[in-house]
Amino acid sequence: MALKALIFDVDGTMADTELRGHLWAFNETFKEAGLPFRWDVETYRVLLGVAGGERRIKHFIEERPDLPDLDPSFISQLHRRKTDLFAERVRQGKIPWRAGVVRLIREAVGIGLKVGIATTTQAANVRELLVTGFGQGWPNWIDTVCAGDDVAAKKPDPEVYYMALRRLAVNPDEAVAVEDSQIGLLAARAADISTVITTNDWTVQQDFQGAMAVLNGLGEPRSLAVGDSPEGRVQAVVDCARLQKWLALTKTGGIRGQ
Ligand SMILES: [Mg+2]
Incomplete structure (x- = not known):
């Protein structure tokens, strides 16, 4: 797919x-x-x-x-x-972006993929953050922001993911979700979306059963991400080609496949 x-x-x-x-x-x-x-x-x-x-x-x-x-x-x-x-x-610019996020979004948009946001935080917070990552032209990079104020049921309920799929006009098996937490994973999986987990200090000990891949980030050429994927243990820069490969392996029974 x-x-x-x-x-x-x-x-x-x-x-x-x-x-x-x-x-x-x-x-x-x-x-x-x-x-x-x-x-x-x-x-x-x-x-x-x-x-x-x-x-x-x-x-x-x-x-x-x-x-x-x-x-x-x-x-x-x-x-x-x-x-x-x-x-x-x-x-005030006091919130640091995680490595690889802006790179991956720019690449995705450059090759014609759609990019959405599915969050339980408030839309106003998200817009402020997007300005610090992409400037005032952030809507050129982000097709839709589905935020906490848009839905009645918050994650782990899949409602915000269903909304993102609808607004992006894609099927669950045509999308990959990127999450850092178990409640996020549960929400995305409940909407049948393959999910890459990028752990952080807050979430690294959580249970990520059912994730397509679990890494310590998305990686950059000089600081590769490390973790488990449908290819096995990898050190990688997570880019669109790799996500596409993981998605294909997952559908055919990759190691973390469902
Ligand atoms: Mg999170």
Whole structure:
């Protein structure tokens, strides 16, 4: 099956958004609001299992009976402030892109593939980030942004992937998803999309059963990605030809094939 589209997750996949972005913005929001708690890295690692910032705050409060209950409208207000602070952080260029992402997207668009985004983060956050990677002309590179505010059910529900497939007008077997986390993998797989996992410090210990490939990144010529793929263990620059090859091997029963 010909590869026609790439669909990217944003947080942790396109850019290292967590430590210096989202986590910082959550804690800054809690501080501003005079709340008696902050999230450390370990707490946040666990909370990353809950998709969507508002749900993450709610989950944290529910798990901590020692803390006062927060009104749902107050949680929404906190989350809006957190989103603003994050966007400001992105505009300041403080969120680093992951190696190989811009290269792969430019290559894909250059050979006529479509590129979509399927994320649980807010569309406003995504647009700010895309400007730092591609400039104001980012819509020339990204065909559609399917964001957290577009769907009712967040990952691991496949709704955002179904939306991306629809908007890109491709079938699941014509697309490859790029994700960094298990909930992202579950969402993409539930939509029947072959998925490349690029792990990071937050997600490297998660279970990626069912992924087409699991690597430590997309790689660049001077810093190859390392990991498991339908070709076996590889050190590689992940490009469109390789994704096409993996897709073909997966369909014919490659090692990580479904
Ligand atoms: Mg992610």
